Amino acid sequence: MDQLLSILKRNELSVTGSRKKILELFLNTPGALAHADIEQSTNEAFDRVTVYRTLQTFVDKGIIHHIPTTDNSILYALCRQDCEAGHHHDNHVHFVCEVCHKTICLDDVTIPEVKLPQGFAPKHAEMVVNGVCDDCK
Amino acid sequence: MDQLLSILKRNELSVTGSRKKILELFLNTPGALAHADIEQSTNEAFDRVTVYRTLQTFVDKGIIHHIPTTDNSILYALCRQDCEAGHHHDNHVHFVCEVCHKTICLDDVTIPEVKLPQGFAPKHAEMVVNGVCDDCK
């Protein structure tokens, strides 16, 4: 079965036009997407409200997740291996290029463990690295 | 000289009421502050616009910085040792407690280096750990 459909089915979501198109956009994007990127995904425009609701649904189901940024922008990313496995790990580093401003999931770079002070119980970590990416160097 | 004044002077900022109050708020807060926290800092309310402008000024001067979050909220933090040294390193981990929702600067926990794929040139890294903090455990 198509990967796209399989993701929706697995999460008990009905297969609708906007969900297919938005999810496809994520599947075809190596990095992260901002709300605006999705709204402007030229070919067919979605209603702004539908984009909000669809993203929220995907986040609720764990299909996509927010990724942290240092510049207050709001980015969403779907991470390939996690989705194929059916649940999220997101334990990889995100890289933000300061030249092209793209955000890239470095799926192969695992977030290292850190030793926290006494009493802190970590559950999840996010790491964002800024710099210049391979394309812009 | 008062630490507060020294920070403003060092950055060539005139010493005004709102700058003093907002900076003081940061100096007295162990973690991070959201825009709303500042606006609501009871005693005396600032004009919403002044808060925006003051925060922007502080960010421009490097007195405070955005910290990344995984939940799309916008947080600012001032980090003690950096400010005392006169410039920013911010190379420490931020911890977000999922019980009390506070964000804490773990000044003593340094962000580890990671090995990036060929061609990526890192300049700065941010790391956020979610979990349960010492107070809430």
Next chain:
DNA sequence: GTAACTGCAAAATATTTGCATCCTT
């Protein structure tokens, strides 16, 4: 057929800008 999803309109929030006035140096 039913429950869920979408699009439109509008409300509620959040952020930015212009300008006259006030404060800091």
Next chain:
DNA sequence: AAGGATGCAAATATTTTGCAGTTAC
């Protein structure tokens, strides 16, 4: 006194909500 900072008003932009019509199953 001069330049910059503030507060108000208003313009923009962003996000949420209600509801009627449409679509998926």
